[in-house]
Amino acid sequence: MLYCEKCRRNTEEDRCPECGRKKLREIREDDPCFLIERDVIWSEVIEDILKENGIPYLTRGRMGAALAISVGPMFEKNRYYVPWACLEKAKELTDAVFAEGKNEEPQSTEEEGD
Ligand SMILES: [Zn+2]
Numbered sequence: 001m002l003y004c005e006k007c008r009r010n011t012e013e014d015r016c017p018e019c020g021r022k023k024l025r026e027i028r029e030d031d032p033c034f035l036i037e038r039d040v041i042w043s044e045v046i047e048d049i050l051k052e053n054g055i056p057y058l059t060r061g062r063m064g065a066a067l068a069i070s071v072g073p074m075f076e077k078n079r080y081y082v083p084w085a086c087l088e089k090a091k092e093l094t095d096a097v098f099a100e101g102k103n104e105e106p107q108s109t110e111e112e113g114d
Pocket residue numbers: 004005006007008009016017018019020021
């Protein structure tokens with residue numbers, strides 16, 4: 001398995017599927033790999049899953065902070081990266097969530113003042 005340091009992508013090809021770069025190196029267990037990109041409304045769901053399973057992650061908003069403010073947080077997406085050693089498990093976990101037809105806004109189940 002090879003790894004693009006620029007995009008944090010793992011690939012079996014000889015070039016990065018994202019940037020097309022050919023300067024890839026052999027992947028290491030602790031390399032952060034792209035897991036998923038989701039609207040920020042999902043961030044809590046994704047982060048809870050990863051935390052519950054003890055998977056460390058990095059996150060990076062796709063937009064710069066200034067742009068996010070001008071457009072509004074609704075349109076911002078977060079990208080999640082997990083160590084290569086955890087990628088397969090993390091994918092299973094997030095796939096399980098997003099494969100259940102729950103590809104909509106998470107329901108606000110906060111019932112305050114019961
Ligand atoms: Zn790349």
